[in-house]
Amino acid sequence: EADIYQTPRYLVIGTGKKITLECSQTMGHDKMYWYQQDPGMELHLIHYSYGVNSTEKGDLSSESTVSRIRTEHFPLTLESARPSHTSQYLCASSEMNSGNTIYFGEGSWLTVV
Amino acid sequence: AQSVTQLDSHVSVSEGTPVLLRCNYSSSYSPSLFWYVQHPNKGLQLLLKYTSAATLVKGINGFEAEFKKSETSFHLTKPSAHMSDAAEYFCVVSDRPGGYNKLIFGAGTRLAVHP
Numbered sequence A: 001e002a003d004i005y006q007t008p009r010y011l012v013i014g015t016g017k018k019i020t021l022e023c024s025q026t027m028g029h030d031k032m033y034w035y036q037q038d039p040g041m042e043l044h045l046i047h048y049s050y051g052v053n054s055t056e057k058g059d060l061s062s063e064s065t066v067s068r069i070r071t072e073h074f075p076l077t078l079e080s081a082r083p084s085h086t087s088q089y090l091c092a093s094s095e096m097n098s099g100n101t102i103y104f105g106e107g108s109w110l111t112v113v
Numbered sequence B: 001a002q003s004v005t006q007l008d009s010h011v012s013v014s015e016g017t018p019v020l021l022r023c024n025y026s027s028s029y030s031p032s033l034f035w036y037v038q039h040p041n042k043g044l045q046l047l048l049k050y051t052s053a054a055t056l057v058k059g060i061n062g063f064e065a066e067f068k069k070s071e072t073s074f075h076l077t078k079p080s081a082h083m084s085d086a087a088e089y090f091c092v093v094s095d096r097p098g099g100y101n102k103l104i105f106g107a108g109t110r111l112a113v114h115p
Helices: none
Strands: A003-009 A012-013 A020-023 A031-038 A043-050 A076-078 A086-092 A108-112 B003-006 B009-015 B018-020 B023-026 B032-040 B044-050 B056-058 B064-068 B073-078 B087-094 B101-106 B108-115
Touching: A003 A086, A012 A020, A020 A031, A020 A086, A020 A108, A043 A076, A043 B101, A108 B032, B003 B087, B003 B101, B009 B018, B023 B032, B023 B087, B032 B064, B032 B073, B044 B056, B044 B064, B044 B073
Parallel strands: A012 A108, B009 B108
Antiparallel strands: A003 A020, A020 A076, A031 A043, A031 A086, A086 A108, B003 B023, B018 B073, B023 B073, B032 B044, B032 B087, B056 B064, B064 B073, B087 B101, B087 B108
């Protein structure tokens, strides 16, 4: 059972609002990731982190930002939400070595109206 | 560059019959391969993974997959489908060894199981 948690699970918010999606893991993993998944579509990496104070952009360009001040915490922020940001956001983590299992949270469904 | 192709976007089977979900990959080196399952409104759950050990990999819930290098395939199978198997399944290849675990996802196969 993976110990990675995302909040909120579901969020409906108005255009222009600032939002933060929280992600925490209790496994001590150095690597953390954010993926974006539109309904019925594949996942795309938007951010990742090797560890504290490390953040990198992923393959899919995103207006969101992330921070990694603590190992267990990797929040994603949208300064000004737009309807085009409506999607599912999945947080994940893994140990440092390549090939290790990536564990996913249950996702945060964001709807911007 | 690595890529993954799931050959069927939808598969429909009757309960109790075998399941076959097909996946082909391309990679310039020995890849790590995974199958994840996603139930409605749930996160992704790892079914099984291949990381250059035994080519036949057994996972949870009776699923297994066989790594065939000559065919660049990693098909997912289960001898007998259960209603609870209805979900979206993703075949995933891990990017270059070393460095971060960049996962490349297939487009997904939606499995429907009928009584």
